[in-house]
């Protein structure tokens with residue numbers, strides 16, 4: 001058993017630190033109102049859309065990241081990616097998450113960036129969609145969830161019907177991350193079979209300016225960066241045969257094959273955030289004196305920190321094991337879900353402990369903790385809720 005980090009991950013993390021210092025930090029200083037306690041008011045306009053200036057910063061960092069070779073690092077080299085394995089990609093995600101709020105989220109692209117689902121692209125689609133995406137010229141979004149179907153997307157009501165050599169898509173997609181800004185969407189719709197069938201769902205590549213495709217409204221969220229999610233509407237939206245991604249009727253399987261890697265990255269980011277919050281709380285516990293000595297000298301505080309440090313290490317090893325299994329060609333459905341489940345719980349616990357240790361000052365917007373406290377909650381909901389992760393784990397057991 002070797003618990004050391006792969007040397008490639010160590011090198012990438014160090015290069016990323018340099019990149020952030022040289023390229024990202026100056027932008028953070030120049031546009032610091034987007035990181036201030038009033039960040040939400042500055043990032044979006046009155047329609048709740050992210051303002052142009054904020055979008056441009058994201059684009060600048062994205063393109064610099066492409067040039068520096070970080071963007072799409074988890075994608076294979078044959079499509080212009082970095083070809084790093086799942087473990088290395090996750091270690092980098094943990095490292096990036098372990099920092100104060102900043103613009104570094106744009107470095108890897110998040111939900112709008114390169115995704116292995118697009119490896120299902122044929123030659124023409126690679127040229128038209130994947131290459132510009134890998135070059136940071138365009139962004140995308142993953143449109144699966146509907147108003148009535150989140151945990152059970154295979155019951156979706158969106159349809160795509162064949163009309164001559166076109167497909168006509170009708171339906172609504174909800175809470176789509178990067179939906180308001182994506183240049184094209186990966187849209188899932190039923191092409192055959194009955195509600196509840198896993199077969200019979202197909203994926204389509206739909207351009208944002210395709211007639212019949214529109215952003216219905218931008219959703220307002222409790223945490224995360226505001227203006228990131230929207231409702232997409234497809235109304236008699238006609239796309240060509242060349243916009244079918246992968247095999248017709250097998251789009252759901254295409255998406256599910258790749259969702260595990262996403263869950264591991266969420267677990268890794270949760271560990272990074274939790275470590276950041278723990279470190280803040282430890283520093284505060286050392287300095288803050290109450291009843292004549294530092295609060296860290298009281299077991300009521302120090303045991304909370306000890307428990308949190310232990311939980312962080314547990315989840316860290318769990319996501320690394322899940323990633324290691326995938327990299328060794330082993331099935332890891334159970335471990336991916338365990339890591340996502342425990343990672344989301346951990347992030348919430350860390351935000352709670354950090355706030356408790358900070359007392360009233362943790363509740364104030366002057367510190368980053370309240371932002372994490374709000375954002376952590378959605379980690380238990382998106383990319384499969386806690387209950388859906390437990391369902392997956394149970395299915396693997398029984």
Ligand SMILES: Cc1cc2nc3c(=O)[nH]c(=O)nc-3n(C[C@H](O)[C@H](O)[C@H](O)COP(=O)(O)OP(=O)(O)OC[C@H]3O[C@@H](n4cnc5c(N)ncnc54)[C@H](O)[C@@H]3O)c2cc1C
Nearest residue numbers: 142143144145149150151175176177381382383384385387
């Ligand atoms: C901020 C944010 C960003 C998102 N981004 C995207 C995106 O980019 N693309 C996209 O397609 N979707 C996105 N989603 C949607 C997300 O994937 C869904 O919210 C999630 O899958 C849960 O679906 P739901 O909200 O409809 O809850 P529901 O499915 O209605 O579930 C409601 C409750 O019932 C529980 N439940 C459901 N089924 C079971 C069961 N069998 N056993 C026990 N309990 C059960 C759930 O766990 C939950 O607690 C996003 C959501 C949010 C909040």
